Amino acid sequence: MTIQFNDETFRDDYTFRNSDWAIDRFPFPFHEDSYMYAVNMEQHRGGPDGSVYEKRFDVDEHYVAEMRDRAMVLADDPLRCQSLPHMTLAGWDLLELIMVSKSEDYPDLFELHRDGDRWRWVNKPMGIDDSFTFMDETTLPYGPMEYITRQTQGDFCVLDQREDNLWMDAGIVTTQADWSLDFDIGMNFFEWHAPVPLAHEKGIFVRALKFLLNIQQGAPARRLNWTMTVNPLLDTSPENYHKWGVQKTTLTPENIGEKQHLRVELQTFFRLPRSNALVFPIRCYLCSFQDLMTKPKWGRRLHRVVRDLPEELATYKGFIDNRPMMLDYLSKFDDGLPTSPGVFPDTETEPPLQT
Amino acid sequence: MSKFEFPPAIKSRPVYGTLEARPGKHHLMIADAEGAEAILAIATPELMANTHIIYIPRGTDYADKLRALNPVQFYEGPSYAASVTRIQRTLERSHMGLQIYLAGTEGLMGQAQNEAMKAGFPFNAIQTEHRGSIARRMQCVHCKGITEDVEIDPFVCSHCGLNLFVRDHYSRRLAAYQGVCIDAEDPGNVPPSKGIYE
Numbered sequence: 001m002t003i004q005f006n007d008e009t010f011r012d013d014y015t016f017r018n019s020d021w022a023i024d025r026f027p028f029p030f031h032e033d034s035y036m037y038a039v040n041m042e043q044h045r046g047g048p049d050g051s052v053y054e055k056r057f058d059v060d061e062h063y064v065a066e067m068r069d070r071a072m073v074l075a076d077d078p079l080r081c082q083s084l085p086h087m088t089l090a091g092w093d094l095l096e097l098i099m100v101s102k103s104e105d106y107p108d109l110f111e112l113h114r115d116g117d118r119w120r121w122v123n124k125p126m127g128i129d130d131s132f133t134f135m136d137e138t139t140l141p142y143g144p145m146e147y148i149t150r151q152t153q154g155d156f157c158v159l160d161q162r163e164d165n166l167w168m169d170a171g172i173v174t175t176q177a178d179w180s181l182d183f184d185i186g187m188n189f190f191e192w193h194a195p196v197p198l199a200h201e202k203g204i205f206v207r208a209l210k211f212l213l214n215i216q217q218g219a220p221a222r223r224l225n226w227t228m229t230v231n232p233l234l235d236t237s238p239e240n241y242h243k244w245g246v247q248k249t250t251l252t253p254e255n256i257g258e259k260q261h262l263r264v265e266l267q268t269f270f271r272l273p274r275s276n277a278l279v280f281p282i283r284c285y286l287c288s289f290q291d292l293m294t295k296p297k298w299g300r301r302l303h304r305v306v307r308d309l310p311e312e313l314a315t316y317k318g319f320i321d322n323r324p325m326m327l328d329y330l331s332k333f334d335d336g337l338p339t340s341p342g343v344f345p346d347t348e349t350e351p352p353l354q355t
Numbered sequence: 356m357s358k359f360e361f362p363p364a365i366k367s368r369p370v371y372g373t374l375e376a377r378p379g380k381h382h383l384m385i386a387d388a389e390g391a392e393a394i395l396a397i398a399t400p401e402l403m404a405n406t407h408i409i410y411i412p413r414g415t416d417y418a419d420k421l422r423a424l425n426p427v428q429f430y431e432g433p434s435y436a437a438s439v440t441r442i443q444r445t446l447e448r449s450h451m452g453l454q455i456y457l458a459g460t461e462g463l464m465g466q467a468q469n470e471a472m473k474a475g476f477p478f479n480a481i482q483t484e485h486r487g488s489i490a491r492r493m494q495c496v497h498c499k500g501i502t503e504d505v506e507i508d509p510f511v512c513s514h515c516g517l518n519l520f521v522r523d524h525y526s527r528r529l530a531a532y533q534g535v536c537i538d539a540e541d542p543g544n545v546p547p548s549k550g551i552y553e
Binding site for chain 1: 365366367368494496497499517522523524526527528529533535536539540541542
């Protein structure tokens with residue numbers, strides 16, 4: 001299919017919108033009517049046609065606008081992209097992985113022509129046509145990781161593997177759920193997850209690390225994570241929290257359907273061939289409550305999940321103060337009927353909302 | 356002086372031990388203020404014969420006691436900032452098997468550990484012992500400025516003036532804890548400050 005790229009913003013006037021197509025394929029993260037942390041990993045080997053799981057690096061209608069937003073964030077704060085000196089090889093690995101994947105998965109949008117180490121990369125949506133020498137940094141306008149991730153939706157953490165641990169030694173982070181790459185760079189897996197409540201005690205991180213250390217080349221994995229964001233703001237960084245935090249207080253019963261967004265991260269994990277690093281793309285999808293409510297199953301389920309979430313998690317995810325207002329809104333879309341298992345909306349089979 | 360027992364905390368927070376003399380040809384001990392007590396506790400003439408002490412008194416009077424231990428090298432610096440090039444030079448010129456001992460405030464140990472890591476020493480091979488002030492070295496996540504010796508929570512960033520709360524999240528690379536704006540969602544609503552562990 002040909003994607004119609006939106007001309008939209010993720011700040012100031014917030015013109016971001018999801019088309020019906022984007023709502024249909026939104027990665028709703030709850031497979032049942034409740035939520036608790038789990039090592040919810042699965043293989044990243046495609047998925048239903050048209051779903052966000054189908055391609056290795058999903059490209060959607062927000063691509064061009066998201067890349068514009070990333071460039072603005074980096075211009076304001078270059079520390080959002082950092083790579084410790086030993087990570088350059090992993091950056092080349094990542095550039096290769098993305099260029100090969102995108103040119104194979106979206107041949108109408110991206111082209112990669114290789115003649116030995118002389119490469120030509122064509123990115124049609126962004127109007128880029130660059131020739132460079134693979135593994136020669138001087139032939140690119142940025143380091144290899146920054147070059148390719150300025151053209152790829154989602155944040156990227158590039159993790160070095162040593163001492164039976166993973167180390168956050170490079171990354172580009174402009175669409176994050178309130179964590180700082182500049183602060184966390186150089187930390188190991190347990191350290192950068194240190195502020196997360198409950199999950200350490202449940203042994204989640206020990207098991208997740210064991211899984212991740214064993215990811216092999218050509219066998220990527222994925223999981224979903226989620227939080228809540230008021231307004232479709234991509235850059236919910238701690239760096240700018242003193243500027244955006246106040247937006248959380250602008251919710252009213254009248255505007256909550258439009259302003260409150262479920263923020264879902266599609267996290268994938270790929271082993272990189274030369275460096276043996278692990279790349280961890282964190283792709284952010286936003287959907288307003290009112291758009292989610294167009295799927296009766298999602299309406300019923302989101303109400304139950306938000307209602308029953310432990311207080312620590314609602315606090316950590318930053319919506320404890322707004323939870324009562326969310327529940328007032330969401331309860332109108334929960335008629336108490338059972339929901340089908342799994343994340344998909346099942347619009348053909350789920351009954352409409354009973355009033 | 357009794358040692359402060361830090362309450363259990365999240366996994367990025369450093370854990371300090373108790374210095375012990377380890378076998379080695381060369382020993383580098385870096386301390387500030389009451390950190391001198393940790394050195395005095397393990398000093399023997401044999402150890403001191405191969406020990407270089409870098410010490411920042413910060414208004415205390417331990418320097419003469421350390422000097423009296425007769426270390427092979429002794430340096431007394433007026434501040435960490437004034438001493439850091441000397442620390443870097445010492446680490447650059449060090450040989451395999453150097454034993455490193457850090458004692459005193461978290462800010463001193465964190466910064467000296469960072470220098471040792473940059474020189475190629477694995478952080479978990481460096482001994483540490485906390486003594487003296489429990490003040491923290493804080494990085495403002497917003498302006499990135501470092502405020503030294505923060506004893507209260509919340510506190511005012513010495514660079515950008517935002518009201519910051521003190522997190523336990525700690526970066527070895529920055530040798531600092533993270534400070535985050537406390538009144539972002541309700542500007543001006545800043546609770547009264549209290550001691551960090553109160």
